[in-house]
Each structure stands twice: as C-alpha cells, then as structure tokens.
Amino acid sequence: MAVISRGFTGRGQTSNRLPPGQTLTTGFPVLTAGPTPHVSTADWNFTLLTETGTEHTWTWTELRDLPQDSPHTDIHCVTGWSKFDTDWQGVSLDILLAEVETNAQFAQAYCHGGYTTNLPLADLRGGQAWIAHTFDGAPLPAEHGGPARLLVPHLYFWKSAKWVQGIRLLEHDQPGFWERAGYHNYGDPWREQRYWND
C-alpha cells in the first residue's frame, strides 16, 4: 500500500542510472563524523597490513611513481545524493595488492582521524577500487579526503574512506565506524543497503 503525499509532484525525473532513493546533485556534499584532518603529503604514507602481520608501506612519492589509473564513475552517498561522471586519478588496489601475499577474505580501511570502514577483500580487486589523489584534475581537497582516499564507487560512498592511512587484511570481518553505528555492513546502493537489516 503506497502512501501518497497529497499535492507532491517533485521534479519527476527518474533515471536508471540513479539507484533507488537517490537524488542527483551537481555539488559535492561531505559526510564526515568530525573535523577534517589536514595531512601533508610529506607525512603521508599508505600501508597494507596482512593477516600474518606483514606490512607493506608506500610513501607519497612511491605511490605517485606507480602506474596511474583515471577512473570515470558515478558516486552514491548514503545520505541520498548521487553525482554522475566524476573524474579521478589514483592507483588501482590490484597493483598494491599484487605486492602482498594474503589469504584474507576481508579488509578494513583505517584513516587519519580514527575512521574505519570494512568490506570484503574481493570488492577491492578486479579494477573496482583505487587509492585516489586527484579529483577533476586537481589535488583532492582535504574535506573530500585529500591527500588521498580510498575510492570504491560501486558501494555507498562512506566505504570510500577519506584520509586513508592503510588497509588491514583480515580473516574475519570487522565492522568499521559507520557499520557499527547502524549503517549496512556491505552498502550496495543498487540494493539500497543503507542501514542494518536492509
């Protein structure tokens, strides 16, 4: 039984590029639990920590010297906005993961400022995820996660952790910050997995 809101018409545009419950925006809203950390590229590095405790770390220069990708993608935030045709540059997780040996099934990204988010490791492979440092041709601004953020655009955007510091590869799933606070553990926008039990 649908509840009709009398007198509501809306803009009436629906697009099959827009996941259910999402609205198109031309801006770039920000969802963050706290203040924006400011991290300089001189201090920045990125670590993959395997389930056996092995660490592999890249400095900013080392990351920039790896082969770069230019993903062009739509992004979807759990608070209800989607943005089409965003342009990024970064390093594919496939390239980084090729450097480590792991049998892990899960991953948890951790960040400056204490934020964490989890996802199956498979979602970081296969050309689906990047460490992104450039947005629309310019260095990624701090409020959007610069110097570099994880970019996993097929999931709700909170999974694309800002100010990423590293990724732990895990045998057992470990829910991250929003995932413990009531947001869905996986977060597929096309299945509208916003909250627990969606």
Added chain:
Amino acid sequence: MTATPPQPRVNWQAATITGTDAENARTRTLQLQVPGWPGHQAGQHVDVRLTAENGYQATRAYSLAGAPGEDPALTVVRAEGGEVSPYLVDVIQTGDQVELRGPIGGYFVWKPGPRRRPVLLLAGGSGVVPLRAMLRHRARLGDDTPMRLLYSVRSPEQVIYRRELAGQADRVSLLYTRTTPPGWPRPPARLDHTALAGQAWPPEQAPLAYVCGPTTFVEHAAGLLTDLGYTPADVRTERYG
C-alpha cells in the same frame, strides 16, 4: 571514536501530519504521528520519502527537532528551487501523509553522561534543529550538564525557535552574519577565532562539541575548534550538504 548502535530495524512507516507551526517566513515545524514510534535520541534524524500520484518518489534526511519522549517533529527550511523542502514548508497540511524511516544515527547524539562534560553546540542556519533537540532534552530532564549554543544565522528574520531560545538567553548566543537587529553590539560577521574563543568552553574542561549546518559552515567551525585546542574526536559534526 566510539558509536552507540541505534535500534537495529529501520523500516518505512506512514506518518501523519498532526500540526504545523510557522517558525519564520521560510521555516515550518511539522508535528508527526507515527504509530509505534520507538522514541529517539537527541541529534538523530529520519529519512522522509514523498510519493507523487504517478509513483515518483523523493527522499531527504531531516533531523528530529523534539526532545526524546516527545512526538516526532521536523523543522524544515525552504531551499529555494528545491524539490522537497518547498513542499514541506508551503504545501503539506495537517492530515496529509509522508513516509518516514528512523530514527537514524548513533553518533551525532547527546545524552547526559556521568562526567557532565560541558557541551558546546555550534549551529549554522538550519543546523540548529538537532542542537535544539539536545537543549530541550537537557531542560526536560532538569539535567545540570553545562551546555551552550552558538547559533550563526544571516539575519534576525531567519532565526528559528526564536522565543524558545530567548527564554534561555544565558545559554544561547546569536551570531548574525549579514544583518543584525537594531542596536546589536556586534556588527555582522562570520564566526571567527575571537568570537568562538569568547564563547566556547576552554579545552581544559574536556568539552564535547556538536557542529551542524551547511558543509561550508561545519568545515569552518570544526576547524576553528581544533585550532582552539579541542580534541578532534570530541568534535562531532553533521553536514547538511
């Protein structure tokens, strides 16, 4: 950072408008009746879904304006040219229905803690809504946690909850950014380090801060707080986009 899990189930439910109150020329508070409403915490929000006759749907997030224990209420500011807020401010009437899911959010919430840490509430424009819920919660409980609201607003006409806030003048400071009431001691200005330092609990008192409003306001205000020496993990933010 720690977060308290909210109620695990959040389903869409029909909500009926039981009353509307104009707060100012572009702001209205909607009282809602939701069968089986589970209650909420101060600071939480709901998703509101509107369905048109032809099945078209639009969803937006709105903070819960009332204190825990009160019926759900939303305060909506009209965004000119927006899809949903002009409808909620100008069109919807008592007896009409929307769909709602929530309460949502286990992090941007306040309840009295055992340590009575002082609380600084920083609002930009419509960001005052969840912070008003926190002030109201404290008042209804008769709780003695030190709490102060700094409310940045363009002009006197845009103030929301004017009378309620005027009744707690010792706890509430208004900061006008474009025009002030006649004879106001401070010329219109953006929130800055000096204004904030004069109003904020000193960091030595281990204060908690809640900052809510448009993204530009939240970025600016939360940055000023960390410059003042607030611990980033004790500054909770909600950005309205």
